[in-house]
Amino acid sequence: MSAADLPHMSLDEFRKHGHDLIDWIADYLGTIESRPVDHQVQPGDVRAMIPDRAPAAAEPMSEILGDLDRVVMPGMTHWQHPGWFGYFPASSSPAAILGELASAGLAGQGMLWSTSPAITEVESAVLDWLVELMGLPPSWRVDTGPGGGVLQMSASDSTHTALVVARIQATNAGLDASKLVAYGSAQAHSSIEKGARTAGYNHIRLIDVDDTFAMSAPALRAAVEADIAAELHPIWVCSAIGTTGTTAVDPVAEVGALAQEFGLWHHIDAAYAGTAMILPEMRHFQAGVEFADSYTFNPHKWMLTNFDCSVFWVADRAKLIGALSILPPYLRNTASASGEVIDYRDWHVPLGRRFRALKLWFVLRSYGADNLRSYIRSHLDWAQELTAQLDKDPRFEIVAPTTFALVCFRHAAGEEATKALVAKLAEEPSVYVAPSVVNDTTFIRVSIGSTWTERRHVQALWDLIDSAC
Amino acid sequence: MSAADLPHMSLDEFRKHGHDLIDWIADYLGTIESRPVDHQVQPGDVRAMIPDRAPAAAEPMSEILGDLDRVVMPGMTHWQHPGWFGYFPASSSPAAILGELASAGLAGQGMLWSTSPAITEVESAVLDWLVELMGLPPSWRVDTGPGGGVLQMSASDSTHTALVVARIQATNAGLDASKLVAYGSAQAHSSIEKGARTAGYNHIRLIDVDDTFAMSAPALRAAVEADIAAELHPIWVCSAIGTTGTTAVDPVAEVGALAQEFGLWHHIDAAYAGTAMILPEMRHFQAGVEFADSYTFNPHKWMLTNFDCSVFWVADRAKLIGALSILPPYLRNTASASGEVIDYRDWHVPLGRRFRALKLWFVLRSYGADNLRSYIRSHLDWAQELTAQLDKDPRFEIVAPTTFALVCFRHAAGEEATKALVAKLAEEPSVYVAPSVVNDTTFIRVSIGSTWTERRHVQALWDLIDSAC
Incomplete structure (x- = not known):
């Protein structure tokens, strides 16, 4: 096989198809508003357009790229649509796309x-x-330490890693693994429970929340004390800054003090709301953060950086590396042995890692801190505006404080009326909102923060809500 | 903030910079051979070119892209270089880059x-x-089942997942978590030990290997029986098809039979060599695979698909989902409730996931199965040619069978001569090989499989080896 025989697309072809694909993406983003936000398929529809077997012969790249429109597009839910108000944003941006491409x-x-x-x-x-x-x-900061940050795939991975490190520390100290206990609020993200189960914790306590859906510090203390009395070993607690359900903020400082008192690893899950901490006026929500052992937030949610890009900080990287480092002969090298460098393989479960920081670097530089701050402030403003409209209208009830850019409300007439509103909004092609449940009551989550959303899209959503009731 | 006020790069700018970046990548790949394979920096050199603080104001994208040459390039080890013979390949391809871009x-x-x-x-x-x-x-196959495949970030994640599922099954069946035992060969990848530690196994047995560095089935049986006699619970074993050190192949069928006899979860790690299974003539190496419980291989190693893209198959997906599924209210929806669809969040630790299959789809279609087979066959051929040259030369000793496209050899004059050869090759800018150690003896690993490698590059490596001794 010579160069001419290598089966690769020529670089000239790559240029052509690459330019075409860049244009296709620009066209997609430029016209995305004209599409229905939600996908247009039934289970199996996409699969039915794909042959049962891989092709034996090469297919033309133009045909493959054409299938983005034919096969893929009907089955896409458009998370980049300006009418995306579902879950949390998964905000991409032109700069991030370029970063991912360079990587x-x-x-x-x-x-x-x-x-x-x-x-x-x-x-x-x-x-x-x-x-x-x-x-x-x-x-x-890594450069001053003793802490440091690393990119992981998701906050679930970061949280799981924190749970594993705490467990390894505890068992190394002689504690019985079967008696370890992890704590989070009853409103904590499912990744807490999943991570604890994955990491082998037998005991996971989901602590009661107060009227704002924030973890009750007295209830946490009572649970920890009861577990100690039962000869169990409390070792890990998670505070959420912005829960997934309603963006509630747990009492970080109180949990931190309690964690210090009882020797627990204190992990902070700010997966969504961490981005808002670029605003000085929002940082009171993380007061006490200096006593945390680890912290995760996702630039891939609200910081315009394509998934996957989750940051995991630890206050003491020696604990993390001590728990996860394994050094086989084929990975030994003088730079690592010198101790002068960071080998990120020791900071998480996977070994291989791509150049994920490139897109985050591109985003932070391409926008600049000032633009990012004003961008996030607008989302906060629009969320307050929508909240005010809902709040002053007797047809609706706000079900949780609008702390960041998530608005949680329900129909004042009760469960059936709320579900009817959910159903009507689901029929609207221009918006996507997702319902959730708290205290056995359905409510509507309006998450503002998609890259291309403007104030007019939030106003249009209000008009839809208004006219649907 | 109106559309004009949104701080994003305009789509016209995106087109321009995107075209430029596509051309930059084509130029990079087209001229990569003229670069030294290895990076050209000392610890801290890259960091010293980056400001201490994020910029307050936006920087022009052209300047940011320019830093790919100025800041990034000196610190890149060029895994896509045709002279890349280090570790295993991390083979990208034009089709895969387009797939990642589309995603x-x-x-x-x-x-x-x-x-x-x-x-x-x-x-x-x-x-x-x-x-x-x-x-x-x-x-x-997912469409016929009961098994199914899912993409993970790395084989480490796949192996860790298999370990977690086996542990959860065992403890659900009432076994004491502290007594669970996992097995792999002494040549198994570090991800086995790291995964077992992460998943909370107290007992990890690294089983002796035979002269070909394959796990000894009798030694495995003896270890399992000894552990049972000691009232421990053997529950998991990994067979490697192509170990990282020397691409040894464990006796898959024997291990599978033993796993069935003792009720162990049998995981197959074919992270590198799995790609060779597209060749019917290589499949005897996975004889007995039908008795495995899970299998991982990495298209991001040798199948021309950008990292990250690791496949994890399970023979029975119900076991996987049963162990990892957690359903919070904000993720409930009618499609999932119907049971008609797959929700991949239940197949691994992370929740979020990007459209990673797109690049693999692009690769398989853009090449076609026939081209992929001939491409892999050439690497196998070149590896055999190099092996023959080394083997007939009294200056060298082959230290392990060349089973796939990894050639393992050392200098016949002993350790010092081998290390001197390693040092000489490290000074050659046109190639990258990495040493390793087996049985306390240094050897040189030549891994053939980079996308742009041709026969002439392997011959040039032989010339360098020949003239260096």
Whole structure:
């Protein structure tokens, strides 16, 4: 096989198809508002358009790219649509797309510093930038330490990692693994329960919440004390800054003090709301963060950076590395042995890692901190505006404080009326909202924060709500 | 904030920068051979070119893209270089880059079927294609079942998941978690030990290997029986098809029979060599695969698909889902409740997931199965040619069979001569090889399989080895 025989697309063809695909993406984003937000298929519809077997012969790239329209598009739910108010945003941006493209083009591996130093050093630098941008403890910077940040795939991975490190520390200290207890609020994200189950905790306590759906610190204390009395070992607690259900904020400082008192690892889940910490006026929500052991937030939610991009900080990286480091002979090298470098493979479960920090670097530079702050402030403003409209209207009830850019409300006439409103909004092609349930009551979550959403889209949603009731 | 006030790059700018970046990638790949394979920096050099703080104001995208050359490039180890013979390949391809770009442009979320059905259904379809292409049990196809495949980030994640599922099954059956035992060979990848530690196994047995570095089935049996006699609970064993050190192949059928006899979960790690199973003549290495419980292989290693793209198959998906499923109210929806669809969030630790199958779909179609087979066969041929050259030369010793496209050799004059050869090759800018150690002896790993490698590059490596001794 010679160069001419290599079966790859020529680089000239790559240029052509690459330009075409860039244009296709620009056209997609430029016209996305004209599409229904939700997908248009039934189970199996997409699959039915795909042959049962891989093709034996090469297919033309133009035909493959054409299938983005024919096969893929009907089955896409358009998370980048300006009418996306579902779940939380998964906000992409032109700068992030370019970053992901550059990363794919370079296709280096960052498992060790030595296997591509730029992958490690750009990542450390950008995560150190975020420490300052978000008002986090300076000791969490890698360059000053003893803490440090690393990119993971998702907050679930970050939370799971924190649970594993705490468990390994506890068993190394001689505690019985079967008696370890982890705590989160009853409104904590499912990743807490899933992570604890995955990490092998037998005991997971979901603590009662108060009227704002924030964890009750007295209830946490009572649970910890009861577990100790029962000869169990409380070792880990999660505070949420912005729960998934209603963006409630747990009492971070109180939980932190309690964690210190009882020797628990204190993990903060700010997966969604962490982005708002770039605003000084919002940082009171994370007061006490300096006593946390770890913290996760997802630039891939609200910071315009394509999934996957979840940040995981630890206050003391030695604990993390001590728990996860394993050094086989084929990964030994002088740079690692010197101790001068970071080998991120020791900071998480996977070994391989792509150049994920590139897109975050592109985003932070392409926007600049000032633009990012005004961008997030507008979402907060629009959420307050919608909240005010709903709040003053006797047809609706606000079910949780609008702390960030999530508005939670229901129909004042009760469960059936709320479900009817959900059903009517589901029929509207221009918006996507998802219902949820709290205290056995259905409510509507309006999450504002999609990249292309403007105030007029929020107003149009209000008009739809108004006319549907 | 109105549309004009949104801080995003305009779509016209995106087109321009996107075209430029596509051209930059084409230029990079087209000229990569003229670069030294290894990076050109010392610890801290990249970081020193990055400011300490994020910029307050937006920077021009042209300047940011310019930093790919200025800041990033000196710190890149070029895994896509045709002289890349280190570790294993991380083979990208033009088709895969386009797939990753399309995924970034769509930026949908595939955590549930309903959040973008195309993400789930393309993934299932493509992984079902691979079942047939690789000669795996038809019951591993999602469409016929009861098995199924899912994409994970890395083989480490797949292996960890298999360990977690086996542990949860065991403890659900009443076994004491502290007495569970996992087994792999002494040559198994570090992800086995790391995964077992992460998943909370107290007992990990690394079983002796034979002269070909394959796990000894009698030694495995002896270890299992000894553990049972000691009232421990053997529950999990990994067979490697192609170990990382030397691509040894464990006796899959024997291990499978033993796993059935003792009720162990049998996981197969074919992270690298799985790709070779698209060749019917190589499938004898996975004889007995039909008795495995799970199997992982990485298209991001040798199947031309950008990292991350690791496949994880289970023979019975109900066991996987049963162990990992947690259903909070905000993720409930009628499609999931119907049982008609796959919700991949229940197949791994993370919740969110991007459209990773797109690039694999693009690769399999853009190449076609016939081209992929001839491409892999050439690597196997070149590896045999290099092996023959080394083997007939009294200066060198082959240290392990060349089973796939990894050649393992050392200098016949002993350890110091081998290390001197390693050092000389490390000074050659046109190639990258990494040493390893087996039985306390240094050897040189030549891994053939980078996308742009031709026979002439392997011959040039031989010339360098020849002239260096």
